[in-house]
Amino acid sequence: MRLTLPALLLGIGVLVSPGGSTVWTVTPGGPPLQAIIEQASPGDTLKVQAGSYSGPLVVTKPLVLLGTGEPVIQGHGQGSVVKLKAPGIVFRGFRVTGSGNYLDEENSGIEVLARHILVEQNRLDDVLFGIYLRRAHGSIIRNNEITGKMLDLPRRGDLIRVWYSDSVLVENNTLRLGRDVVLWYSNHLTVRYNRISGGRYGIHFMYCDDANIYENQLTENSVGAFLMYSRRLHFYRNFMASNRGGSGFGIGMKDLDDARIIDNLFIDNRVGIFIDNSPREIESRCTLKGNVIAYNDYGVLLLPNVRRNLFEDNTFLENEEQVAIDGGGRLVNIRWNQNFWSDYTGLDLNGDGFGDIPYASQRFFESLMDRHPILRLLLYSPAVQALNFAAKAVPLVQPDPKLVDSLPRVKMVIPVGVPAPPKHKDPTLSILSALLLGVSIGFTFLGRSRKGRFGSIPKNPSHKEAALPMSERPLVQIKHLNKRFGSLQAVKDVSFEVRPGESIALWGPNGAGKTTVLRCILGLYPFEGEIYIDGLSVREHPKDVRQKIGFVPQELGLYDEMTVEETVTFFANLRKVSQSRALECLCAMGLEEHREKVVKTLSGGMKQRLALAVALLSDPPLLLFDEPTSNLDRAVRESFFELLNDLRAQGKTLIFTSHRFEEVRVLADRVLVLEQGHLVADAPPLEAASTLGWKTKLRLYPAPADLARAYSHLQAQGFDVQQNGSALWVWVLPTEKMAPIQALVDAGIPIQDFELEEEGGRS
Amino acid sequence: MRKIIGTLLFLSVWWVMGGLVACSGASPDQPPKIRYGEDMCDECKMLISEARFAAAYITENGDVRRFDDIGGMFVYHQKHMEPVARYWVHDYKTSIWIRGDQAVYVHSPNIQTPMGYGVVAFKNRSDAESFASEKGGKILTLQDLLANPPQPMMGGKMKMPMKGGVTP
Structure with missing residues (x-):
């Protein structure tokens, strides 16, 4: 020391x-x-x-x-x-x-x-x-x-x-x-996997554009999430339950533009979803898709001024009032399509999964309650039941329908990936969740029995297509991928999924099949098996899939004689992307000051940034990198890591090949380890390092007089050590690099110098 | 027969509902009650939590509108243009109710209010001037704010300029 x-x-x-x-x-x-x-x-x-x-x-x-x-x-x-x-x-x-x-x-x-x-x-x-x-x-x-x-x-x-x-x-x-x-x-916030309870507003967004909010548990607050005055919020796979304070919204949406509310679970809130003046701008719309809205007092509560929303593939289950209009009135220019309604009374005679008559929300007492909320006190009184019955019998007093869903589902859909309800001493949530599951099974059975009772009619193919997995699906799904080059089988029965916002490393030595997997995802190689990107088959929709992917290859493929600006403009024209978007991408990569430079004069790091700017032109949700930092020195690598982490924070999904543990540890949520074409492990980086016994090599330099003693001490302590000239080579797990140094210091053997030679090498 | 039963039921429930819905109008001379942590703001639908930022007005019909942010009151009024009998705001220093037309207002992007409008009210002009000086704010009157409702502030600039017009 x-x-x-x-x-x-x-x-x-x-x-x-x-x-x-x-x-x-x-x-x-x-x-x-x-x-x-x-x-x-x-x-x-x-x-x-x-x-x-x-x-x-x-x-x-x-x-x-x-x-x-x-x-x-x-x-x-x-x-x-x-x-x-x-x-x-x-x-x-x-x-x-x-x-x-x-x-x-x-x-x-x-x-x-x-x-x-x-x-x-x-x-x-x-x-x-x-x-x-x-x-x-x-x-x-x-x-x-x-x-x-x-x-x-x-x-x-x-x-x-x-x-x-x-x-x-x-x-x-x-x-x-x-x-x-x-x-x-x-702007560009990512809020995920948090558990927030017992407060006023679980999450309160104002003036925050382009955020990703997902897989949070927001329970027992006054309001789960109040999202306001923001654009392009992507709110998905969150769990909002028992938010029943003053406002009592699972989610409140005020003055939002182009919000996407996808695959969330709203249970036992006073109001599942509240919407006021969203979207606000004429050219925008909000999309609410794949959500389960169950056992709330109001499923959805809208102000009458709300327009241009799409409600699709949602499940409305046993809310006291499925949809209400605050203050009464009619909803205009809101699209309801293929939602499940637990109070739907129609049948599915042809067995295509959709009701044969539209769902219409048309209850007399509800229309009165919307105008005078205090009447909710009478909701379950026999008089009100009789009134609804009478209104049905006397069409003169029948109100106009609040909404019509022309193609209602007869089976509910539960999104996957939503966080499980928290364990709580109040069993209400657990009961409701169990009820949700039970009702789900019940309605599925009911759907079948309806079909069975009236005989099975061949399904309408277009409806079948529409009933395929929806927005809750992973961004990337690979099923039983095989790829053979002549007699060499490069990829053998590889299956995995990648969720939106995840960062995945494909790890393995040369020839393991990493790049081949990337190229199959890109549709550059024919393959056996299935690859879906955002639900689209790579084989069947190659052009649409390509729009969703940005690719940065190992060999960058830039034109040396072009300037930076000419390069992005060239690729922007190819992809029919505006000039302003091209310049935006240049600025985002910190290249605006270098726009006049010729590509061949750029450093490796700047070329990599330029390639990334090109990959981002069409704002793809998925980015693929083949050995992204293999040609960069350490300092440039670190700044590139920062850039990629910024992209992650903006919600981009990353898949990259790598053989550097440093890269994997900094960038990846999961490591997929490939060996001779087989997928042999899928784990978080540190777990993968421990499981596979990846070692980092340290060179330690004790004083020459201490060399033998240091060697003996490390060996006695069980380290994997070897003497090489005036240095000791020690292989340790990447998480334990300090251990041999500490061991020597504790033994009173000073270290004059050390070097980190390689990571993830010896196992 | 079914029609008669239906009509009778309808009338009986209507009578009960009439009793529930009918309510007496508030007096404009008395500040309205706000249940903090329970009542919702009429403009933004959030809970009204802090008295010093809360405001209200009473319409000529005796209806009460409550707000969690003084700025929100003026924005709401501009949207709905109801005839107002009395505006009420809180003195920022003491959190007591004061008449809106007798208050002195301070507006500054450096004042954090629940909805970011940056407006607070004072009973005494000297308190208002001192606070305006501290926060780099402007002194305004009720008429100023009614004529030009404040916008949410972001670093001194209005946030979120609209693109392509607002929802009709």
Whole structure:
């Protein structure tokens, strides 16, 4: 161990790496943590051991702060506890507690005040606001557990607040006892896998365009998600249940344009879906598709001014009122198509899965309730039942239908991939979920019995097509893919699925079949088996599929003599994409300043960015990369990783081939391991590394006099070690690179230098 | 016979409903009641949670409209153009009700309000001027805001300019 001067002054242990960055080990009872932060240099790592440390902490340089054993940062009830003010800070593994109580000062557990900050695996409690991001573009808030203060709801703060911060990822956080999760004035957000309960607005979006919100559980809040004044929000596979406070909406949609509400589950809310003035702009529309809206007081509640919405393939199940118009009136210019209605009384005589007569929502008392909500008090009275009966018998008092679905389904559809209901001491949700499943089976049986009773009639092929899996399907489905080149079988019975927004690495040595799989997805090779992209068969709809894919090959295929601008314009013309879109893609890749440069003068990194700009021209949801960073040096690789992570945060789905573990670890949600054409593993990166025994090779340089002792010690400790000249080569799991260094330091054997030679090599 | 039964049932339920629906109008001279955390804003349908930002007006018919953001009240009024007997807002400093026509308003993009309109009200002009100075805001009157309802603010600019017109 080598001590630096500041460390000597502070009396703490440090380890200096060859790159010049320092690892500081911080223990309670030593110098104040803030003092060590002041002494550390940008790029240093602070390993903070378990114990209690006094806040507030203010970090103004890019440091990595790692808590070991969940050290506690105590705010003592004053102000904000932690402020992160420099780009690139990592803050992981702490408990942060005891912020102040002043709403006006927005006292927070953690304030994130610069770009590209990672806050993960922390536990925050007794905080007014939880994690508060201001102008923190590209930051990641992940795997945190945040519990607010035990205050009345109006006096609580927001457990996550994202404010003027674009391209932020909010992922897999658990939040309780807050006011709202507020996301305002921020574009290209991704909010996924979070569990939010017991607050006012589970999620509150305002002025946030182009966000992806998926697979969140929003339960027992006043409102699950209130989405307002935003464009192109994609809200899918979320679970909204028992949101029954004042407004009581599963989701509220106000002044949204081009929103897509897909494959969500709305159970036991006061109102499943509330819509006001959405869409707002003349040229936009909102799409609500594949949702299950069950056991709510109102399934959908719309204001009479709502126009241009498409309701398709939804399941309306046993809502007290399936669709209501706030204030009464008629709905105009809203399309209802192929929805399942549990109160539909028609039959499916030809067995095509659709009712033979349209569904019409036309109840006399409902039309009165829409105008006078207080009449809901009488909803189940015998008089009202009689009134509805009388209205049917006396057509004069029959209201105009609120809506007509000309092709109602007779079987309900439950989307896949929605998070399971949370376990809760109140069994209502579990009962309702079970009921949903039971009713689903029941209606399926009913559909069959209806068909059986009247005999089976051949299905209408067009209806059969329409009844195929809908929007809940994965973006990529590969079933039993085989590819043979002459006598060589390059791909053998490979099947996998990729969900929207996922990033998948195809891993394997040369010849494993990675690139062949990519080329089959692109339709460049004929193949056996099935490949669907967004539900379209690659074989049957090659042109449509190609529109959905952007591809960046290993050999970039750019024209050396063209300028950057000529290149994107050329490809934009080929793809019938506007010039403005082409320039937008150039700017997004940071190439606007290089538009006059000739391609052959560009660096490898810039060429890669240009190829990516071309791939993004048609704004495809799926991007394929063949060894994306194989020709880039380390610094350029890292900036390219950032770019790809930004694309992920914008909701793009990535599939890339790789043989670098570093690339896989940074970019991939899952690794698909191919060996001689077979898919042999499908796991998250670290799990795959452990399972397959991938090793990273470290070169350690002890002092020459210590070489033999270091070798013996590592061998005795069970490390896979080999002596080579003045260095020791040690192979370790990628997650355990520090272990041999620590072992030597603990044994009093200093390391003068080390190098990271390769990743994912030896197993 | 079926028609007669139906008509009788219809009339009987209508009578009960009439009793439920009928309600007395509010007096414009009394500030309306707001159940914080329960009542919804008439403009945005969100819960009204904080008194200091809340507002209301009482129509000449005695109907009450409630809002979670003072700015939302003026936007709502511009959309519906109801004859209004009295506007009510809260003093930002003390959270007590004050008459809308006697209040002094401060508008600034630097004031965070529930719906981002950036408008708060004061009973005393000196408090308003001091707050406007602190927040870089403008002093406005009720008439100013009725004539030009505020827009949600984003860094001092109106957010979300409309494309192709609004919904008819």
